[in-house]
Amino acid sequence: MKPVDTSGCDVHVLVCVNRRDGSSMPSCCRDGQEAGEEVYEALRAWIEAEGLLTRVWLTRTACLGWCHRDGATLVFYPEGAWYRGVTAEDCPALIEKHIAAAVGSGGAVDGG
Numbered sequence: 316m317k318p319v320d321t322s323g324c325d326v327h328v329l330v331c332v333n334r335r336d337g338s339s340m341p342s343c344c345r346d347g348q349e350a351g352e353e354v355y356e357a358l359r360a361w362i363e364a365e366g367l368l369t370r371v372w373l374t375r376t377a378c379l380g381w382c383h384r385d386g387a388t389l390v391f392y393p394e395g396a397w398y399r400g401v402t403a404e405d406c407p408a409l410i411e412k413h414i415a416a417a418v419g420s421g422g423a424v425d426g427g
């Protein structure tokens with residue numbers, strides 16, 4: 316076993332893209348509602364455009380346990396800030412609050 320050096324990572328974002336098509340249970344992606352994937356793509360596009368792929372880690376996950384019908388669940392570490400019911404339209408504000416501030420980015424947040 317070897318420890319992983321995470322010293323280069325300023326922010327790690329976990330985005331649930333769990334899918335439950337045809338289920339009565341809420342899910343971050345289901346039956347044409349693709350919030351998890353859309354949120355992931357919006358964050359990924361901004362991180363890539365800012366050249367922050369090595370400093371801001373973005374990971375798709377299975378169910379994080381805070382499922383919501385209206386959007387995705389995600390969490391920002393090391394801050395430990397959790398959100399549920401997130402849509403791509405929420406991403407600019409989340410980026411501003413939890414990523415841009417942490418990395419000192421002055422890049423415009425216009426994704427969504």
Ligand code: FES
Pocket residue numbers: 331332333334341342343344377378379380381382383387388
């Ligand atoms: S399905 Fe996304 S948090 Fe449960």
